[in-house]
Amino acid sequence: MTAHADTDADADAETATDGREAGGVAVTDRQLDGLVDAAGEGVEFDGLSAWHDETGYGLAVPGEEHAGLDEAAFRAAAAELPAHLTNWYTWQLSIDYPSEPDRSVGAGRHYRAFLRWLEYAPTPSTPAWEETRDVEARYEALAREAGVVRHWGDLRIAVRLDEHGGRSYEVRHVDDVDVPAAELEHHHDPLDARAIGRLDDRGRYRPLRTAPSLATGWVFPALDPRDAVETVETFYPATVANWHLERAGELDVTHWAETAGRQTGIYGIVDELDAGAVDRIAASCCVDSQCHKRREWEFDDDRDLDADPGDGPFPCREPCSLVVAAARKWTTLEREEPRTYEFELTPSEKEQLEAIVDAAADDRTDEIREADVYEGANRYRTRYLRAKLFDEDGNLCGTPTEPETHDDHGDHGDHGDE
Amino acid sequence: MSQALVIVAHGSHLNPDSSAPTHAHADRIREAAAFDEVRTGFWKEEPSLREVLRTVEADEIYLVPLFISEGYFTEQVIPRELRLEGWDVSQWDSDGLSADHVTLTAADTGQAVHYCGPVGTHESMTEVLVRRAETVTEDPDVGPGFGLAVVGHGTERNENSAKAIEYHADRVRETGRFDEVQALFMDEEPEVDDVTDYFDSPDVVVVPLFVADGFHTQEDIPEDMGLTDDYRTGYDVPATVDGHELWYAGAVGTEGLMAEVILERAADAGADVDEAMERVRERTKLAGGDGASEGGAGSPSDAADGADPEADADSDSESGEAATAR
Numbered sequence: 095m096t097a098h099a100d101t102d103a104d105a106d107a108e109t110a111t112d113g114r115e116a117g118g119v120a121v122t123d124r125q126l127d128g129l130v131d132a133a134g135e136g137v138e139f140d141g142l143s144a145w146h147d148e149t150g151y152g153l154a155v156p157g158e159e160h161a162g163l164d165e166a167a168f169r170a171a172a173a174e175l176p177a178h179l180t181n182w183y184t185w186q187l188s189i190d191y192p193s194e195p196d197r198s199v200g201a202g203r204h205y206r207a208f209l210r211w212l213e214y215a216p217t218p219s220t221p222a223w224e225e226t227r228d229v230e231a232r233y234e235a236l237a238r239e240a241g242v243v244r245h246w247g248d249l250r251i252a253v254r255l256d257e258h259g260g261r262s263y264e265v266r267h268v269d270d271v272d273v274p275a276a277e278l279e280h281h282h283d284p285l286d287a288r289a290i291g292r293l294d295d296r297g298r299y300r301p302l303r304t305a306p307s308l309a310t311g312w313v314f315p316a317l318d319p320r321d322a323v324e325t326v327e328t329f330y331p332a333t334v335a336n337w338h339l340e341r342a343g344e345l346d347v348t349h350w351a352e353t354a355g356r357q358t359g360i361y362g363i364v365d366e367l368d369a370g371a372v373d374r375i376a377a378s379c380c381v382d383s384q385c386h387k388r389r390e391w392e393f394d395d396d397r398d399l400d401a402d403p404g405d406g407p408f409p410c411r412e413p414c415s416l417v418v419a420a421a422r423k424w425t426t427l428e429r430e431e432p433r434t435y436e437f438e439l440t441p442s443e444k445e446q447l448e449a450i451v452d453a454a455a456d457d458r459t460d461e462i463r464e465a466d467v468y469e470g471a472n473r474y475r476t477r478y479l480r481a482k483l484f485d486e487d488g489n490l491c492g493t494p495t496e497p498e499t500h501d502d503h504g505d506h507g508d509h510g511d512e
Numbered sequence: 513m514s515q516a517l518v519i520v521a522h523g524s525h526l527n528p529d530s531s532a533p534t535h536a537h538a539d540r541i542r543e544a545a546a547f548d549e550v551r552t553g554f555w556k557e558e559p560s561l562r563e564v565l566r567t568v569e570a571d572e573i574y575l576v577p578l579f580i581s582e583g584y585f586t587e588q589v590i591p592r593e594l595r596l597e598g599w600d601v602s603q604w605d606s607d608g609l610s611a612d613h614v615t616l617t618a619a620d621t622g623q624a625v626h627y628c629g630p631v632g633t634h635e636s637m638t639e640v641l642v643r644r645a646e647t648v649t650e651d652p653d654v655g656p657g658f659g660l661a662v663v664g665h666g667t668e669r670n671e672n673s674a675k676a677i678e679y680h681a682d683r684v685r686e687t688g689r690f691d692e693v694q695a696l697f698m699d700e701e702p703e704v705d706d707v708t709d710y711f712d713s714p715d716v717v718v719v720p721l722f723v724a725d726g727f728h729t730q731e732d733i734p735e736d737m738g739l740t741d742d743y744r745t746g747y748d749v750p751a752t753v754d755g756h757e758l759w760y761a762g763a764v765g766t767e768g769l770m771a772e773v774i775l776e777r778a779a780d781a782g783a784d785v786d787e788a789m790e791r792v793r794e795r796t797k798l799a800g801g802d803g804a805s806e807g808g809a810g811s812p813s814d815a816a817d818g819a820d821p822e823a824d825a826d827s828d829s830e831s832g833e834a835a836t837a838r
Contacts, residue, residue, distance in 0.1 A: 200621075201568055204566075304558075327567060331558040331564075332558065332566060339566070411563075412562060414558075419525060
């Protein structure tokens with residue numbers, strides 16, 4: 095079990111338990127005090143009931159009920175139910191995010207639902223088809239060394255119990271699942287995730303935080319609930335809120351046409367693109383190989399896109415700024431009319447050009463070995479092709495892009511055309 | 513009631529350092545414990561302007577734009593993207609420099625948002641310009657024998673951009689601290705290219721009024737002033753040009769004291785931040801030239817300078833397009 099600071103441990107004497115339900119969880123006087131106080135108002139939470147009426151204190155969990163107790167007996171009975179007691183304490187007193195549907199404004203309810211989901215605990219917004227577990231089953235899993243594991247994009251989040259039934263969260267890259275923690279760089283401040291997520295493993299800037307290019311080699315070994323949420327939200331901003339809004343049936347999906355229509359300034363032109371072009375954009379930028387978000391936006395209310403929306407846990411509710419910025423470029427490119435060019439290529443040269451496009455589109459050029467001349471996108475093969483087919487101005491087969499001006503090939507149309 | 517601060521900035525798809533000052537200021541304000549929550553949102557990074565409010569727990573938010581002037585971003589983009597219901601620029605009742613704050617409701621989250629004017633036009637920004645001069649000269653008493661040039665983009669499309677530059681230049685001049693103070697611009701008269709023509713003082717501190725370092729502050733201005741023929745080879749601070757010593761400070765927005773301007777904006781809108789402001793002032797001062805600012809280093813790509821309000825400072829295609837709009 096991961097060591098975890100718990101202020102309760104310093105403040106309270108521990109009450110011994112036999113640990114039969116909770117993997118050796120030691121309940122604290124503070125937790126028992128809390129339940130005694132709460133019994134007056136009545137407790138109904140995750141299968142635990144506690145009350146205080148004219149006959150005395152009472153306590154019940156599925157299959158077990160104690161009534162008419164004095165306070166000492168009530169405390170003793172509660173201490174015999176460490177999973178239920180500490181589960182109640184953790185969720186109702188320790189984790190200070192508001193329960194839904196207590197408040198509709200503010201992100202706290204999203205964060206609480208996420209933490210509940212991490213350990214398969216039910217929430218009001220849990221869909222009927224999703225697996226949930228009762229307190230005993232959860233504690234049994236949380237008490238294991240591996241803890242309870244969920245994936246969130248490239249993040250692997252393991253929840254474990256601390257000694258007093260609180261929660262400790264380990265966050266690492268899914269690809270580092272088998273790497274001993276000692277070999278990973280340890281972090282404790284959620285904001286460290288900002289720097290970790292800034293560059294990929296090859297040192298390239300990641301403007302899209304949810305791109306599947308998160309660097310490996312780090313671990314947040316023991317976060318408290320609030321820091322766990324902050325860490326996840328720093329790696330993947332706003333994903334928790336959007337995930338929960340979707341589950342609560344409140345996700346505000348904005349389709350392409352509306353997003354494009356409200357753009358101004360240099361992006362005011364993107365509403366020129368037709369559904370076919372938008373479909374190509376979604377297929378190019380928004381599929382799982384490019385972004386972990388699951389696309390929920392379509393062309394408009396009536397026209398869906400054919401591109402694979404992906405199947406990640408968190409939704410994409412609107413075309414992002416990268417898509418809008420790229421769409422601006424495609425808008426200007428799509429304004430061009432096609433022309434007929436004539437190139438003379440061998441069959442292998444045609445196939446090689448196709449292989450080069452494929453390798454660039456799949457970001458695979460770095461993987462092609464230097465001497466692997468059997469790969470069309472191999473550097474030597476590509477250089478040979480260029481030497482053979484390009485003229486001194488870089489024109490394929492000597493064919494100028496513009497028939498009348500030889501020096502205007504390449505990225506024409508990019509400069510000052512608006 | 514808990515209070516949250518949201519700082520919104522431009523950000524960049526291309527330059528990994530563009531958002532660094534925004535994050536640094538947010539971290540400083542977190543350390544000063546002024547707010548229960550401090551979040552950042554970006555036009556080009558994440559969380560987006562569109563989604564930042566839904567990451568905030570509080571139901572009352574102070575929203576401060578990390579932009580230099582009033583204009584396209586503060587008047588159109590930010591209110592639109594954050595879905596501030598009922599926004600109309602007339603609510604600021606501004607002459608281009610005096611936008612203060614207005615309280616609106618975010619349509620998607622229901623949060624109450626105190627939408628503040630940009631940091632660049634706040635009067636306390638003048639102090640940051642002076643602090644920047646102290647930082648670059650490593651002299652807390654810099655002034656006598658020195659000239660100060662405040663440099664802006666000065667796009668003709670938005671007069672507010674030039675107004676902010678002249679406003680702060682005037683305010684520094686009124687203090688009498690520097691022998692001479694001059695507002696200069698990149699694309700209009702008086703031009704930064706001719707900086708030495710405007711000063712008699714042997715030493716001149718040059719501070720660009722930009723929120724982050726980027727293409728303009730790291731490439732254009734150093735080359736325009738003749739600090740270097742090629743920005744990639746770097747330049748000296750100070751550098752000798754036409755017999756003057758030019759102390760080029762880089763973007764004022766990287767100065768640690770900027771955090772205080774953000775707090776001032778929130779305070780003007782009713783946030784309770786007095787003690788935190790004192791802490792920020794002390795900490796940025798004690799840190800002196802080391803660590804109080806993010807310095808002038810960064811990648812030579814364009815950044816969130818916010819001084820070209822009509823266009824989009826971080827065009828992701830060619831920079832030539834960045835200046836063309838609509």
